[in-house]
Amino acid sequence: MNATIFPALEIPETLAAGPGPGNTDARVLAAFARAGVSDHMQADVLRGLIECKLMLRQLWGTANAHTFGVAGTGWSGLDCMLSAILPGDTVVAFANGTFSGIDGLTIRMKAAMREDLAADPMDPKPAGVTIITVPHGQSVTGDLVARTLAEKRPKWAFMAHWETGSGRVNDLAGFSDACLAHGAMGLVDAVSSLGVADFAIDDYPGVVGWASCPQKGVLCLPLTYAPVSFTDRYIAEVRKTGCASYVHHPVLEARHWGVIDGQDVTTPTYHRTHSAYAIAAFHEALRITLQHGRAAKARDYAFHEAALRAAVMAMGCTVTSDMTSLVVLNLPATLAGREKELVQKARAKGFGIWPTLSEPVQVRIGILNQLSEPAITNIVRRFAAMLSELGADINMTKVLAGLSRHYATAVAAE
Numbered sequence: 001m002n003a004t005i006f007p008a009l010e011i012p013e014t015l016a017a018g019p020g021p022g023n024t025d026a027r028v029l030a031a032f033a034r035a036g037v038s039d040h041m042q043a044d045v046l047r048g049l050i051e052c053k054l055m056l057r058q059l060w061g062t063a064n065a066h067t068f069g070v071a072g073t074g075w076s077g078l079d080c081m082l083s084a085i086l087p088g089d090t091v092v093a094f095a096n097g098t099f100s101g102i103d104g105l106t107i108r109m110k111a112a113m114r115e116d117l118a119a120d121p122m123d124p125k126p127a128g129v130t131i132i133t134v135p136h137g138q139s140v141t142g143d144l145v146a147r148t149l150a151e152k153r154p155k156w157a158f159m160a161h162w163e164t165g166s167g168r169v170n171d172l173a174g175f176s177d178a179c180l181a182h183g184a185m186g187l188v189d190a191v192s193s194l195g196v197a198d199f200a201i202d203d204y205p206g207v208v209g210w211a212s213c214p215q216k217g218v219l220c221l222p223l224t225y226a227p228v229s230f231t232d233r234y235i236a237e238v239r240k241t242g243c244a245s246y247v248h249h250p251v252l253e254a255r256h257w258g259v260i261d262g263q264d265v266t267t268p269t270y271h272r273t274h275s276a277y278a279i280a281a282f283h284e285a286l287r288i289t290l291q292h293g294r295a296a297k298a299r300d301y302a303f304h305e306a307a308l309r310a311a312v313m314a315m316g317c318t319v320t321s322d323m324t325s326l327v328v329l330n331l332p333a334t335l336a337g338r339e340k341e342l343v344q345k346a347r348a349k350g351f352g353i354w355p356t357l358s359e360p361v362q363v364r365i366g367i368l369n370q371l372s373e374p375a376i377t378n379i380v381r382r383f384a385a386m387l388s389e390l391g392a393d394i395n396m397t398k399v400l401a402g403l404s405r406h407y408a409t410a411v412a413a414e
């Protein structure tokens, strides 16, 4: 066998202007690189874990003791949250895009019996799970949730808060109320909303489990932690029924973050080997978000998203999303069908925008960590250049005048 040693891997700096990840703050990267090698039980590493836990409670807006980070990506946190679903459980899941669709698959896998898995190993369809599909581009309404839960009366209900595939905000209050009214335990994918939207999970008592990710609103890509939070009701259920995971066990994993028997302790217990680098980076990312302030950050996202939205509309695009970190759009009619070509050309130039990952094909432009007039103007210019390259006739004077007006109004209003 020939031994092959490849050249050192070089990865360029691009503008991550998609649904996520967002460009990592220099402070987070510095914290990552600055951390010394210390093992996972060293005193400052443990203090960092505990401080991250306390900052996560502030970010989530909760007094839930079981609030911590699951090592990995968004799916890792979701796997931890959904691990409470056992074979044979009844679940209603609402899907309105790519990600809630995959959550639905995870749920079907968790709720599947052996026979269900054997019948369709990659895509099991257990009888107890109902997936309610809401068309792409539409939101899940509280009405729909209430009607469905009243009919099905499941043990668990699931929804994404913000569905990043279609850029839609779903009705969290309606979901929580319906769960309470119909005796379901609510589980929410808050991967895209945490750190962008201003919400406090303790205001939604129908939801017992929450899961987010490191790389979107929390902006800590150096592979770190997916924030999760569980109510006492959820934890009591897991304590009663158990779950089939050691690593993603909601009760056992919390021990390393200093939560034992539902109490905060200063001497955590080993669960797995945490990285001092990851803890240092995550700690800094949480500090940055709390320094910005949950409400102020949400206001800034809404303000800059409105600027980008108006600019792409001035270019002849139509916007179908209502999230504030992401614009999902249809190209001008003359370019319809060329979405993937446009995105590929943009990505080849280091301008990282995305198509939708499920039908219909649309373009997604995100503004994670791009909260300034120069940053939004840069995104607008680069997107306009891509449209022009494909032959669109863009009136750049008008587009930029609109942007200037948007930002001038804000300064005047301050």
Ligand SMILES: *Cc1c(COP(=O)(O)O)cnc(C)c1O
Pocket: 020, 073, 074, 075, 076, 099, 100, 160, 162, 163, 164, 165, 189, 190, 191, 192, 213, 214, 215
């Ligand atoms: C991004 C995303 C995920 C998956 O997160 P990863 O970090 O890629 O694992 C899941 N759900 C939603 C709503 C998302 O936006």
